Amino acid sequence: MTERWTEADIPDQTGRTVLVTGANSGLGLRTAEVLAGKGARVLLACRSAERGAKALDIVKTAAAGAEPELIPLDLSELASVRAAAASARELTGDALDVLVNNAGVMATARGRTADGFELQFGTNYLGHAALTWLLMPALRGGTRARVVTLSSLAATGARIHLDDPNGDHRRYNAAAAYGQSKLADQVFAVELDRRLRAAGSDVLSVAAHPGYTATGLGSGMARSYSNPVVRSLIAGGHRLGEILFAQSTRIGALPQLYAATADDVEGGGYYAPRGVGHLRGHPAAVPTLTAARSESLGSALWDLTAKLTGVTPDPA
Numbered sequence: 484m485t486e487r488w489t490e491a492d493i494p495d496q497t498g499r500t501v502l503v504t505g506a507n508s509g510l511g512l513r514t515a516e517v518l519a520g521k522g523a524r525v526l527l528a529c530r531s532a533e534r535g536a537k538a539l540d541i542v543k544t545a546a547a548g549a550e551p552e553l554i555p556l557d558l559s560e561l562a563s564v565r566a567a568a569a570s571a572r573e574l575t576g577d578a579l580d581v582l583v584n585n586a587g588v589m590a591t592a593r594g595r596t597a598d599g600f601e602l603q604f605g606t607n608y609l610g611h612a613a614l615t616w617l618l619m620p621a622l623r624g625g626t627r628a629r630v631v632t633l634s635s636l637a638a639t640g641a642r643i644h645l646d647d648p649n650g651d652h653r654r655y656n657a658a659a660a661y662g663q664s665k666l667a668d669q670v671f672a673v674e675l676d677r678r679l680r681a682a683g684s685d686v687l688s689v690a691a692h693p694g695y696t697a698t699g700l701g702s703g704m705a706r707s708y709s710n711p712v713v714r715s716l717i718a719g720g721h722r723l724g725e726i727l728f729a730q731s732t733r734i735g736a737l738p739q740l741y742a743a744t745a746d747d748v749e750g751g752g753y754y755a756p757r758g759v760g761h762l763r764g765h766p767a768a769v770p771t772l773t774a775a776r777s778e779s780l781g782s783a784l785w786d787l788t789a790k791l792t793g794v795t796p797d798p799a
Contacts, residue, residue: 488745493638494744496523497521498548498626501523501581501582502618505585506528519543520545523650526549527552564617568614579624583743584611585631591657592657606664607664628686632668634669640694645784669775674781689750692753737756738754741766753775757769
């Protein structure tokens, strides 16, 4: 890996098919746009039909190969996840080369998914885990396929409450709930790769995070407070922080683009900005969190996820 790996280093993606969740804005849109420009056929999985259509037009303009397509996907509703997976398998003929689990909500006010899960855990983690399992037949049919799942700096210091993942028995904390969901993403990525290796599969599973990037997600933190004064102060501080310190989505998307395309990516790896604290900079391989390397936690989360989603794990 060069110290300043950029989009220019991405190999030709002609002939490869990529599905990106949350491709209507931010990191997802940038990822879809870049990969389409490198020749990949990109499937944009988006919740909003209107924003998805606008993103599709942008990606079409950038596309250097096959025309991109839109797939409706609401990760907060397992019925939608199942429908999206079925659509993707049909569109790809069960030959998907890259799945980028990018979409997410951040530090929202307490809420529930359509299936009754805490909103952040259900959307950021359970929806993506179920989608990944449901798409495994297509990934096995791909060439040198890989799954890239986005974690976050917020996973550092977070805890997964296996006995109470939806926070039914503790006071709700928006930031802690977000941290749990992103740690779960990282644990899942490593556990998936562990099981793929045991099954003798050539599909890779890796994790990535964008550092401190101006994606707009952080605005949800302010909305999670009921006091209007506190809400205004937090929103203002967040905007100022992004202006002064955050990097652009163009740079922030590089770790997941690297994870999705670079030849030296290793299964179970974690890719993030190489700068101080992994806040900014060009991508580098960084150590996974201790919790993500725990086989007992990975196995327990795997089993809990199957129980909660009702989706049969693949690989089992």
